[in-house]
Amino acid sequence: GGAFWVDSQQKRYVPVKGDHVIGIVTAKAGDVFRLDVGGSEPASLSYLAFEGATKRNRPNVQVGDLIYGQFVVANKDMEPEMVCIDSSGKSSGMGIIGQDGFLFKVSLGLIRKLLAPKCEIIQELSQLYPFELVIGMNGRIWVKAKTVQQTLIIVNILEACEYMTAEQRKQALAKLSGN
Amino acid sequence: PGDTSVLAGLYGPAEAKISKELPDRAALEVLLRPKVGLPGVLERSREQLLRQTCEAVVLGVLHPRTAISLVLQVLSDAGSLLSCCLNAACMALLDAGLPLSTLFCGVTCALQPDGTILLDPTSRQEQEARAILTFAIASSERKVLMANTKGSCSVEEMQQCLAAAQRAATTIFQFYRDSVRRRYSK
Numbered sequence: 235g236g237a238f239w240v241d242s243q244q245k246r247y248v249p250v251k252g253d254h255v256i257g258i259v260t261a262k263a264g265d266v267f268r269l270d271v272g273g274s275e276p277a278s279l280s281y282l283a284f285e286g287a288t289k290r291n292r293p294n295v296q297v298g299d300l301i302y303g304q305f306v307v308a309n310k311d312m313e314p315e316m317v318c319i320d321s322s323g324k325s326s327g328m329g330i331i332g333q334d335g336f337l338f339k340v341s342l343g344l345i346r347k348l349l350a351p352k353c354e355i356i357q358e359l360s361q362l363y364p365f366e367l368v369i370g371m372n373g374r375i376w377v378k379a380k381t382v383q384q385t386l387i388i389v390n391i392l393e394a395c396e397y398m399t400a401e402q403r404k405q406a407l408a409k410l411s412g413n
Numbered sequence: 414p415g416d417t418s419v420l421a422g423l424y425g426p427a428e429a430k431i432s433k434e435l436p437d438r439a440a441l442e443v444l445l446r447p448k449v450g451l452p453g454v455l456e457r458s459r460e461q462l463l464r465q466t467c468e469a470v471v472l473g474v475l476h477p478r479t480a481i482s483l484v485l486q487v488l489s490d491a492g493s494l495l496s497c498c499l500n501a502a503c504m505a506l507l508d509a510g511l512p513l514s515t516l517f518c519g520v521t522c523a524l525q526p527d528g529t530i531l532l533d534p535t536s537r538q539e540q541e542a543r544a545i546l547t548f549a550i551a552s553s554e555r556k557v558l559m560a561n562t563k564g565s566c567s568v569e570e571m572q573q574c575l576a577a578a579q580r581a582a583t584t585i586f587q588f589y590r591d592s593v594r595r596r597y598s599k
Contacts, residue, residue: 242510243510243597244509244510245509245510246425246426246509246510248476274425274426274427274428274476274479275428275478275479276428310474310475310476310477311477311478
């Protein structure tokens with residue numbers, strides 16, 4: 235006892251080893267992809283760091299694609315490196331994020347709130363419409379629901395959760411499910 | 414009071430140009446734009462003053478090979494401009510969440526010909542004063558980060574101005590706290 239972990243509200247993401255983030259492919263340079271993760275420099279991702287990838291069997295990644303991966307190297311002195319497989323070689327949910335859907339940015343504090351073990355926000359939202367959700371520790375969230383309108387409603391609620399209390403959120407969801 | 418205003422924008426830590434990057438710390442750059450006209454020598458010297466003050470508080474070793482840019486735009490000037498820039502710079506650093514070792518604030522003292530000390534003088538009072546002293550005061554133990562003097566004064570007078578500025582700094586730090594509290598408790 236006697237040690238405190240202080241998390242401060244930051245806008246800028248600083249890459250940390252082991253963090254799962256959403257990156258945007260900005261360039262293909264030989265065997266490596268350059269990804270924008272919202273930090274001070276782009277991260278690198280080797281084409282072999284996908285499940286089932288070999289030199290003959292390359293993953294189909296284009297510039298502009300969204301990738302969900304984790305950092306294996308992330309310190310202040312070196313360029314961050316990402317992979318899309320875990321230590322046993324399985325993808326466990328990581329890899330290229332599919333077509334359509336909507337990517338938006340929120341503050342790091344809200345991400346930590348959403349990823350906390352007992353987060354009611356996501357449970358309440360899932361009772362409203364079914365949707366797919368990817369949360370990156372770098373402040374990026376990707377949402378895909380059945381229609382564009384449902385997707386945008388979920389996006390607006392998640393963005394507003396930053397400032398709404400639990401009561402206001404329940405009221406807003408009740409109004410929407412009544413519609 | 415209240416008529417001098419400066420808009421501050423902070424960018425970074427971002428990727429730095431190879432010619433500007435430092436291997437072990439962040440490279441801090443300050444740009445000061447006057448209300449009218451192109452930036453001249455006065456703006457350049459103020460930029461260096463602000464840069465050195467900010468470098469003393471920002472923990473640059475946590476972000477090596479990056480660039481942090483602070484852009485200040487003067488919206489109106491009714492006196493005490495340099496300390497207004499210092500306050501705007503500190504609030505920009507706070508709001509961006511950059512790691513800092515201490516907060517700082519700027520206080521201007523005008524020494525009138527009869528020896529009285531005026532804090533945060535207007536342009537009129539600045540012109541009539543014998544000397545203008547601007548101090549950047551840190552929030553931990555009210556230490557002096559930067560002192561800028563225009564005009565002539567004795568050592569005792571400077572000490573008196575410094576003491577007055579350190580007392581006034583408390584009010585400014587309370588204002589920082591209130592602003593941040595209001596921002597995050599919508």
